[in-house]
Amino acid sequence: MPILGYHYGPDWNQELYQATVDRILPDRNDLPSGLIAHYAAPGEGGGWQVVEVWESAQHHDRFIRERVMPAAQELGAPPFETKVTEVYNSLVAK
Known part of the structure; x- marks a missing residue:
């Protein structure tokens, strides 16, 4: 099941x-x-936010555990x- x-x-x-992205990708x-889509932008009140869609929670969790966390720690x-939540619906314009 796809997840967001x-x-x-x-x-x-x-x-x-x-x-971080330069290190992990x-x-x-x-x-x-398993990655379907990735979007990143400033947070509304500051900070930074990332929204991703993955084929499964297992793909997402493995990527965070094996690639993102080590890179973030190094930096x-x-x-x-x-x-994380299951995707109910998606619409993608061409």
Whole structure:
């Protein structure tokens, strides 16, 4: 079942996000298994937010555990919140 992952770091910014992405995805043509979509933007009240859609919670959790957390720790990044829920519906414009 596809899931939507929402990540918010109140102490994150675009530079820290980009440094993390550069470490975990050095080749944008080699995306992680199970990733359907990824969007990132400043938070409404500051910080940084990421919204992703994954084929399954297992794909999402493995990527966070094996790639994101080690990179964030290497960069000394502050913690971020994660919420995961099943996708009910999706509409994608062409």
